[in-house]
């Protein structure tokens with residue numbers, strides 16, 4: 001990080017700004033072979049022969065370090081959305097699909113996208129996804145419009161994992177399927193790049209993509225028709241925790257910058273660091289980062305020990321807590337940096353944009369809260385059935401007061 005990443009961050013941002021989201025940034029391709037040669041490559045992918053063999057809890061500190069910089073994750077082949085897509089191919093792909101797509105992704109030769117969200121429906125509820133995947137002989141024909149498809153403008157993006165309905169009449173959770181689509185297939189058009197708070201390229205290359213009568217071989221189906229929800233759930237667990245790990249790194253780095261700036265900058269006769277509001281924010285930021293890290297490590301431990309499905313409450317908790325923590329800290333950093341916090345000379349503005357977008361991407365806060373509340377009610381019902389701790393005897397019940405006491409009358413009235 002000190003030798004190759006931090007010194008090249010300014011160049012990375014400049015290349016992203018000058019070349020835009022439709023290009024390859026040379027600094028990334030220059031550094032990738034160095035990371036690979038150092039064995040710092042594909043560090044994600046627990047329980048798979050394809051990765052470095054690290055558990056989630058072992059990967060967490062490394063992912064956090066990479067998250068300190070927008071340049072790092074891709075250099076180490078640990079960037080979204082490729083990591084989530086590689087997990088899908090490693091877990092659910094056939095040997096042929098793995099040969100064709102997983103191998104070049106693991107080698108860092110190509111990139112990938114995940115095309116679920118649609119402009120015309122509320123896509124935080126994946127049941128709403130309307131795109132069609134229709135069987136026609138040995139092929140499937142695909143039709144739909146997607147947006148916020150991260151990475152599709154990148155010339156190295158060759159494969160999209162596409163979500164659509166194969167059977168609109170099936171049970172709600174069996175309607176959707178995931179299918180592999182080569183980006184060069186006729187009918188696939190990346191129609192525009194979407195800015196993230198005005199940024200193109202960093203922190204995200206969002207885009208809008210249309211699929212018009214796109215014909216792909218039936219063998220491109222992942223796992224089988226109607227299995228889309230199942231796979232998406234498997235994909236989103238690791239994807240979400242990686243986002244959180246990276247955000248903790250980003251928040252940690254932002255706090256360092258805040259402290260340095262606050263000690264150097266003098267306003268009204270004393271360093272900004274001596275203003276009580278700054279000291280309070282710095283202290284709060286330290287607490288919030290430590291809390292987020294511990295919660296994330298707990299989620300990682302759960303994923304390693306009881307599996308992604310059983311860890312869904314913990315994953316929902318961090319997906320709510322960590323982007324909010326990072327948003328608050330980057331917002332405080334903007335305030336400490338003054339006007340300079342709003343441009344990218346200090347990397348603070350892009351950090352805020354990244355933290356803020358992650359309150360939406362991979363599911364808005366509200367949807368995770370809703371799921372978490374449902375899980376909590378279920379947990380409490382189970383506890384009640386086991387004796388529970390929700391029962392109580394009021395200290396002053398009517399019975400205890402007796403019929404003639406004033407308290408009893410008031411309460412009865």
Ligand SMILES: Cc1cc2nc3c(=O)[nH]c(=O)nc-3n(C[C@H](O)[C@H](O)[C@H](O)COP(=O)(O)OP(=O)(O)OC[C@H]3O[C@@H](n4cnc5c(N)ncnc54)[C@H](O)[C@@H]3O)c2cc1C
Nearest residue numbers: 114115116117122123124148149150357361362363364366
């Ligand atoms: C930078 C960025 C990158 C992204 N990358 C990808 C990608 O690579 N692939 C992909 O497919 N998608 C991607 N997304 C899309 C992202 O996952 C969706 O934006 C998100 O799931 C929300 O869907 P929506 O935008 O359709 O919002 P909607 O579903 O329309 O929701 C809008 C709002 O409604 C409210 N709401 C919805 N449901 C509830 C509820 N149950 N309770 C309370 N309030 C609720 C929430 O406030 C929510 O924010 C990306 C988004 C961003 C911003």
